Amino acid sequence: xAEVAQSPRYKITEKSQAVAFWCDPISGHATLYWYRQILGQxxxxxxxxxxxxxxxxxxxxxxxxxAERLKGVDSTLKIQPAELGDSAMYLCASSLNSWDIxxxxxxxxxxxx
Amino acid sequence: GIQVEQSPPxxxxxxxxNSTLRCNFSDSVNNLQWFHxxxxxxxxxxxxxxxxxxxxxxxxxxxxxxxRYSLLYISSSQTTDSGVYFCAVQEGGxxxxxxxxxxxxxxxxx
Numbered sequence: 001x002a003e004v005a006q007s008p009r010y011k012i013t014e015k016s017q018a019v020a021f022w023c024d025p026i027s028g029h030a031t032l033y034w035y036r037q038i039l040g041q042x043x044x045x046x047x048x049x050x051x052x053x054x055x056x057x058x059x060x061x062x063x064x065x066x067a068e069r070l071k072g073v074d075s076t077l078k079i080q081p082a083e084l085g086d087s088a089m090y091l092c093a094s095s096l097n098s099w100d101i102x103x104x105x106x107x108x109x110x111x112x113x
Numbered sequence: 114g115i116q117v118e119q120s121p122p123x124x125x126x127x128x129x130x131n132s133t134l135r136c137n138f139s140d141s142v143n144n145l146q147w148f149h150x151x152x153x154x155x156x157x158x159x160x161x162x163x164x165x166x167x168x169x170x171x172x173x174x175x176x177x178x179x180x181r182y183s184l185l186y187i188s189s190s191q192t193t194d195s196g197v198y199f200c201a202v203q204e205g206g207x208x209x210x211x212x213x214x215x216x217x218x219x220x221x222x223x
Contacts, residue, residue, distance in 0.1 A: 033211075040215075041215055041216075042117075042199050042201070042213030042214055042215055042216055043156070043199075043213050044213070045210045045211065048210060056210055089154055091156065093156075098209075099143060099144055099203065100161075101146065101158050101161045102146065102158065102211065103158060104148075104155070104156035104157075104158075106153070106154065106155050107154045107155070107156075109154065
C-alpha cells in the first residue's frame, strides 16, 4: 500500500540551529501539505502546495520557515534558526487533489533544546 | 474562520462498550474527514463524509450538514481503538484548508 514517507522520524537540535524535514507524497498526488501539531492540539496547516506552486502559506512564519516542492513531487520544510517554541510534531500529507482524502506520513517529532 | 468543536474531550471505555463521538462546526462545509491518531502519532483517515452515513466494520459515521454536526460511532470497542480522534472540515473553494478540532482522547481498558 502506498504511503507518505517522511524523514527523519525524530530530530533534536539546539536553538538557533537549522533543521530540515523531507516528505515524499504518494505517487500521483498533486496536493501536498505540511502541518504542525503541538501536544494536545489538532494539526494546523503551515503550507499547501498544488504541484510545485504554493496555494496557502498564510500560517507559515516566513521569517524563519521555508518550504519548497521544486519538481512537484517531494518537498522540504526548513527552519532557520530554530526556536524553543518550534518543538512540535511536523506532519506531511498528500491528496489526489485539494478536496480529496488526505493521507498522512508518520511525522517528524522535533525537540529544540 | 470556521470553528470545530469536538466532544467529549476525553472518554474512557471498558473493552466491548459502544461510544459516540461528536463534532460540531460553525459554518457550511464541502468536506469533512474523521481521523484516528495512534499513540505513535500516525494519523489514519477513517471517513471522508461531507454528508450522509458510512460504515466500515465496527465504525460508522453520520454527517448532518444542514445541522452542522457529525457523529462517529464505535461499537464493541477494542484496546487498539485507543488514541485521539480528530474531526476536520474544509469550507469554501477548492484550495481552502482543512481545519481540525482539538480531538477526543479515547482510552479503552481491557
